Amino acid sequence: MPTQKIHDQINSRLEDLYRRHREEPEGSVARYYPPEMEDSKDLFAISLCVVDGGGTYQTGDCDHAFPLQSISKVFTYGLALEDNGRDRVLESVGVEPSGDAFNSITFDNRMNRPHNPMVNAGALVTTDLVAGENKDEQLRRILDKLRAYAGNPELEIDESILDPQGQSTDRNRAISYLMRSFGMISDDIEPNLALYGRQCSVHVTAEELSLMAATLANGGVNPRTGKRALDRRYVRDVLSVMHTCGMYDAAGQWAYEVGIPAKSGVSGGILAVVPGKLGLGVFSPGLDDYGNSVRGVRVCREISEDLGLHVFADETEDLLLHAADPEK
Structure with missing residues (x-):
């Protein structure tokens, strides 16, 4: 489990991500929602759940529940x-x-x-x-x-x-x-x-979304409850299809730039999985032309680049070590 110092540093990095990306344009809201959905387009949440112990780090509107939709x-x-x-x-x-x-x-x-x-x-x-x-x-x-x-x-x-x-x-x-x-x-x-x-139409929060992602990252076992949600033999199949097809018709661009299995939904959620390490849940209803969360894509891209998480990166850095030493 991470030390308090590392815990604080991870939280600090998420807060920095949240602050910077919150200031950027959010996109549009899926058109079939009722008009009051416009009131939620400024909501923004980032949650990260590590496989080791199922601990979560989160910032923003992480208690707001939203429909899974395509996720x-x-x-x-x-x-x-x-x-x-x-x-x-x-x-x-x-x-x-x-x-x-x-x-x-x-x-x-x-x-x-x-x-x-x-x-x-x-x-x-x-x-x-x-x-x-x-x-x-x-x-x-x-x-x-x-x-x-x-x-x-x-x-x-x-x-x-x-x-x-x-x-x-x-x-x-x-x-x-x-x-x-x-x-x-x-x-x-x-x-x-x-x-x-x-x-x-099942509703989840960003924290729950990150735990769902972490369960896939943990070979199908929920890292917090210890209960198996998916037979291990099929985790590979699910992640493979997520990696190549999960981000609508921007899946190729996502695989090229971000390089981790993910799935988006038009409610503004993105679930991303780093096998063996962590699950990421981002929520922001503003959508790009492909139906993916604008802020969500940017946050995932930056996290992947900063931590070397792309599946074909030359060197993969451990999340907690990277957080402990910002000079890396």
């Missing part, structure tokens, strides 16, 4: 892998970057499947693949998983955003019915759309 795709994909196995899931959902927007109506025509589970088409299929006798059981199992990752047994769905969010699901509905015509998804289109909407 939920990560965890449902992991659950689908556990329920069906790698080969079965790969038959239904690929692992290739699409190069298109997350809600594009495009598929891998050669393999007759969505490109990957991080775009809406693939996520709708992985949600459909979650085991359960009915949609209520599927939802319960998804919620239980999310709670295990976050270390919070009281995570809930925010029903208030389902109606305004539901008004914009026509594109997902079109994707689903087209996939059904190709035999990519089951016949339960409307119930599956409702289930998908509910998993996206």
Whole structure:
């Protein structure tokens, strides 16, 4: 565990990041939110959770809860892998970057499947693949998983955003019915759309998001509770797809500049994972043209550069050692 001196230095660095990036433009807010969402576009939070002991360092609006949105795709994909196995899931959902927007109506025509589970088409299929006798059981199992990752047994769905969010699901509905015509998804289109909407509407804080990331960094075991959230054999699969497909159609740029597995959501959250070391959760609703948090991308980029976290960096520095010696 870090000493008090290192603890203070990490907090100081996060405060500096928060102060500098808070002054930069925040972008825009996802358009399907109700008008009052405009009031939250100045919210900004950074939380870092280390694997060793599950300690968190945070600054900003870390107590503010926001919907996971597309970040939920990560965890449902992991659950689908556990329920069906790698080969079965790969038959239904690929692992290739699409190069298109997350809600594009495009598929891998050669393999007759969505490109990957991080775009809406693939996520709708992985949600459909979650085991359960009915949609209520599927939802319960998804919620239980999310709670295990976050270390919070009281995570809930925010029903208030389902109606305004539901008004914009026509594109997902079109994707689903087209996939059904190709035999990519089951016949339960409307119930599956409702289930998908509910998993996206589960609310977390930035601190909980960083703990969810740290759980993936810790081989699928929540470092705070000690409970396994994902079978170790599938952690590699989840992180690999996050690394290549997790940041919408800016995934290639992210892999080039930041170089760590991550997933964003249009609510303004970014979950980033440094395997064996830490999880990062950033929240800022202002979005860039790709649907990624403007401040979140900048914060993650700076942390990766400063600490040498890029997977292909020449030298990787230990977070705590770097924090202990700012001259490094």
